Amino acid sequence: MLFSLKTSLLRLTAVAVIASGLSAGAQADTNLLNVSYDVSREFYKAYNVAFAKHWKQSTGETVSINQSHGGSSKQAGSVIAGLAADVITMNQASDIDILADRGALVPVDWAKRFPNNSAPTTSVTVILVRKGNPKGIKDWADLAKPGVSVVIPNPKTAGNGRYTYLAAWGSVIKTGGKPEQARALVTKIFANVPVFDGGGRAATTTFAQRNMGDALVTFESEVPLIQNEFNGDYQVVYPKITILAENPVSVVDKVVDKKGSRKQAEAYLKYLWSDEGQQIAAKFHLRPRSAKVLAQYKSAFLPVTTFTVDEVFGSWRKAQSEHFKDGGIYDQITVSGRRNQ
Numbered sequence: 001m002l003f004s005l006k007t008s009l010l011r012l013t014a015v016a017v018i019a020s021g022l023s024a025g026a027q028a029d030t031n032l033l034n035v036s037y038d039v040s041r042e043f044y045k046a047y048n049v050a051f052a053k054h055w056k057q058s059t060g061e062t063v064s065i066n067q068s069h070g071g072s073s074k075q076a077g078s079v080i081a082g083l084a085a086d087v088i089t090m091n092q093a094s095d096i097d098i099l100a101d102r103g104a105l106v107p108v109d110w111a112k113r114f115p116n117n118s119a120p121t122t123s124v125t126v127i128l129v130r131k132g133n134p135k136g137i138k139d140w141a142d143l144a145k146p147g148v149s150v151v152i153p154n155p156k157t158a159g160n161g162r163y164t165y166l167a168a169w170g171s172v173i174k175t176g177g178k179p180e181q182a183r184a185l186v187t188k189i190f191a192n193v194p195v196f197d198g199g200g201r202a203a204t205t206t207f208a209q210r211n212m213g214d215a216l217v218t219f220e221s222e223v224p225l226i227q228n229e230f231n232g233d234y235q236v237v238y239p240k241i242t243i244l245a246e247n248p249v250s251v252v253d254k255v256v257d258k259k260g261s262r263k264q265a266e267a268y269l270k271y272l273w274s275d276e277g278q279q280i281a282a283k284f285h286l287r288p289r290s291a292k293v294l295a296q297y298k299s300a301f302l303p304v305t306t307f308t309v310d311e312v313f314g315s316w317r318k319a320q321s322e323h324f325k326d327g328g329i330y331d332q333i334t335v336s337g338r339r340n341q
Helices: 038-059 072-080 094-103 140-144 159-174 179-191 200-208 220-229 253-259 262-273 275-283 291-296 309-313 316-324 329-339
Strands: 002-007 016-020 030-037 063-070 087-089 121-130 215-219 232-237 242-247 249-251
Touching: 030 038, 030 072, 030 262, 038 063, 038 200, 038 220, 038 262, 038 275, 063 072, 063 262, 072 087, 072 094, 072 159, 087 094, 087 262, 094 159, 094 316, 121 159, 121 220, 140 159, 140 179, 159 179, 159 200, 159 215, 159 242, 159 309, 159 316, 179 329, 200 215, 200 220, 215 220, 220 232, 249 262, 253 262, 262 275, 275 291, 309 316, 316 329
Parallel strands: 030 063, 030 087
Antiparallel strands: 002 232, 016 063, 087 249, 121 215, 121 232, 121 242
């Protein structure tokens, strides 16, 4: 499925830290830090203002929220290294699991603390192509063709990149293919990547501003930003089957217990499931969990056939261990793909 997009220019950085939720000069009773993935900054900037207002009206307390954004795995690594995040809001469970595994910063069962496995929103992985779709890209297999240049962020540092890899692999399995066929497809796709950016926003800049690549694989929620912020005509391709990207969240227990900010941090995350939180998510093109809100924004979200990581790969932990650990399948196919070019 193809849809035309018009866009205007803006310089973007791959990593940004944004303070929001307070007017200039205001004094906060509590300060929270939300460490998040690369392309969520606009959503959380708006959400922070809404939550701060809600919290003030509900409790009389002034709360400010700072944001930190970058490649999701790099962000998780920063928290393990000491970045004092009150909450972590990611696009895949493995980047929160690692906080339990390597730093005991959250409990192993962190995903059970909120509904929907602690993922208040979702998105889907799509393909963005240039005006007229000159390479005729319609599905995952077209990204593997000789002469096609594909922009994908590095799966070792970016959840966006991992979702792309798993989406292509899973599309083969879900349509009756064998693991060796999935591996062959993914090997060819990643051999067509000219540069591996550290995060999804950097990949967007490479494609739209630096004018590299015939296609950009990204989250559906990123497409309207490109529509609004970059000059040029693009078309979005919805593959026949793609992966459902679930966006999990967690309080960082060791930090909030040390700071005494658990009450505010838990409320901040819980409010993501509120009608207002879900409305804001939908306005920023994240698929809400609320059936009521999703129905209100039905025209904004095309129906698409999806699968989850658990369905095809067993779990994020299994996918991470088999495919993305050092020496795993991703490392193997990247080496073999470059060698065979």
